[in-house]
Amino acid sequence: MSALNSDKVPTSEDPKTESNLAVEDAIREATNDRVRIVLLSIVKESSVARDLVSKELLVQQKEDSASRNPKKRKRYEICKQCSKEYAVEQNHEKICVHHPGAKQLDFNSGFWKFVKNDDQIKDDEESQEGYEWTCCHERGNAVGCTTSEHSPQEIKHTKLKFYDE
Numbered sequence: 409m410s411a412l413n414s415d416k417v418p419t420s421e422d423p424k425t426e427s428n429l430a431v432e433d434a435i436r437e438a439t440n441d442r443v444r445i446v447l448l449s450i451v452k453e454s455s456v457a458r459d460l461v462s463k464e465l466l467v468q469q470k471e472d473s474a475s476r477n478p479k480k481r482k483r484y485e486i487c488k489q490c491s492k493e494y495a496v497e498q499n500h501e502k503i504c505v506h507h508p509g510a511k512q513l514d515f516n517s518g519f520w521k522f523v524k525n526d527d528q529i530k531d532d533e534e535s536q537e538g539y540e541w542t543c544c545h546e547r548g549n550a551v552g553c554t555t556s557e558h559s560p561q562e563i564k565h566t567k568l569k570f571y572d573e
């Protein structure tokens with residue numbers, strides 16, 4: 409197999425050395441914020457790292473691919489309809505199963521009959537019988553009634569602990 413056919417990033421070291429395993433453990437055990445902070449500082453320092461991260465997290469915009477400096481967009485988005493992460497290159501009109509309506513409390517269902525105060529009303533796994541969707545009137549945990557493309561959520565940049573302060 410030629411190197412061109414492999415997607416793997418070539419590494420100069422044996423991946424199983426003790427210090428490499430320690431680094432991998434440290435990444436797995438770090439908080440999400442810590443990993444973001446480390447990655448942000450690595451791409452500031454190294455153009456090689458920046459290219460690698462760009463390959464993982466960005467794709468060329470389709471409508472722009474013929475121009476000389478094609479714009480790039482994020483490779484993964486969060487869908488505002490089903491709340492799942494999706495790859496923008498694999499989006500199609502039957503992939504997103506969701507409810508276009510809103511989930512609301514259903515006091516006619518009898519589920520809340522013995523509830524004495526509002527504190528006991530919680531939208532959790534056990535209480536989905538007490539909710540209904542406005543789109544299809546199915547129970548709260550029913551599988552989505554509509555299929556469509558995923559639709560990207562507007563994402564606000566979250567403040568990173570120890571970084572943006």
Ligand SMILES: [Zn+2]
Nearest residue numbers: 507543544553
């Ligand atoms: Zn529905």
Ligand SMILES: [Zn+2]
Nearest residue numbers: 487490504558
């Ligand atoms: Zn979706």
